[in-house]
Amino acid sequence: MAEVWTLSECSFHGLKDVSYELLARGRALADELGVLLGTVVLGHRIQGEDLQSLIEHGCDVVYVADDQSLANFTCESYANVLVPLIQEKGPQVMIAAATTTGRTLMPYVAVKVHAGLTADCTELAIEKETKNLLQTRPAIGGNIMATIKSPDHRPQMSTIRPRSTKKPLPDAKRTGTVVRIASSPTWKNEQVQVLGLRSLEGQSASIEEADIVVSGGKGLKKRDNFSLIEDLAKAFDGEVGASRDAVDRGWAAYPHQVGLSGKTISPRLYVAVGISGAIQHLAGIKTAKCIVAINHDEHANILNLADFALVGDLFAILPEIQKRLQERSRV
């Protein structure tokens, strides 16, 4: 019976968290369909313990392509492995993360294998009668949720927003198989070469992958004050976000921008400080689990989306919250 597959992603430090989140999604679908759950890992010098860990987190078959040509993600070389693999094994479902890698590779592969691809899903389910995959995703700035099917094409492909599921608990007793794919000269891609990586200054700024994001807007008034946001983010063990106005003023770098022309995120907690909640900003946070707003205008639009609001002067409120968090961490 055709398998359900996920695409695992590696970083320099091994598997990314989102790889495990995908296994949680994939496991539920595979159980419902009564089929095996496979995952594909592409990279170079992949650790054996990482492969074992995938099995412990719910995977039955791990397909590994380990080759120098796959050390860095390039769309062409990864597609050169994935396209023939899909064609050979014929999975019925293929899910990947809605990361810069997943959102590049999946559409490229979907064209080649003539499959439908649903972007940035927050929910996946199996339709009882047809066994088709029902894929639900926000669109039009998060104003609507669309449910999408690809009834006549296989695999049914989707990308899943990071942080939209919990990582499953490991079970050391689980067993599974590791299938190593023999390297092929066709994998090498001459066209694109990765030359290097410039890390982002300060915090890692991977706000898409953060559990907690503390964002500041124009209400911070000037650059120096933005350190209040950085300190609070640190105290929350989270990352720094910013409105476009804050980014345009140079208070935060562009990778921190949340919203329509920045990033769309789904953290467990979003704290919006001195941000009015323009529709373009809200487009980036519609799927945040919990939103706290700090704003002195009780009619600010952000309050319409917030779960908790402190209406008052942020310059009084932030130090007080900071103080409480510090007291806690000293306990």
Next chain:
Amino acid sequence: MHIIVPIKQVPQTSDVQMDRQTGTMIRSSSASILNPLDLYAISAALELKDRYQARVSVITMGPANAVKVLKEAIAMGCDDAVHLTDRAFGGSDTWATSYILSLAVKKLGIPDLILAGERATDGDTAQVGPALASWLDLPAVTYVSKIETVDGDTLIAERLIEEGYQRVKTSLPALLTVVKEISSVRLPTLSGKKRAMASSIAVWDAQAIQADSRYIGLKGSPTKVVKIDVPKVSRNCILTKVEDDVSLKKGVDQLMAFLEEKDLLPKGGAHHG
């Protein structure tokens, strides 16, 4: 150098309002605009035009009034435009849309560079760029924040990815999708507007690009939208006013209790030193 920029007409997000009763979208009639993120692709192309004397063509697939966004692009400084329009294109998903665009690119002649927007603000999939590259078998370099140099048939660029800015070299022709950081948006000029008025825009239908009818429109689209829901605004905002020291203490107490209950507070233990 020849650059093609695919652009999309979208409803203006700030005008999209939901009818709470029926759960449908209310669009005001004047609400169609050029996808805001495509402005950065156009501007980046125009910067290359200044640097390397490129010719910049724009193409869009969309209904009759989508010609408006092509004229806007010409007014900004683009050289020529193609409008892909046909009833049969209606309902195309990203697979079918990218197929149609790829045929138009082939008919124009494969350029040195295709610059697409990162994503469109309505469908919001960010899939059309990489999918178009796939149809044309071109390298897909996504999330480009900077084009450093174009030298003969190689281009060096920076991509904004989760881990930071990645520097890559690609051979040309290639397709790039770009993020806001790549350029500042150019405004239409007066002479550009005049040229836009005078310019004749090529209009191509399915036959003109010899599209396979099995691959276009709703029928040719592997994905089908089966249901649209308006998410319930179920957020019940707990609102606390902070006016003086007393209400400040109380408000922050409440916030901490709220976060504690939701398990959103960092665990104690001073791991921040």
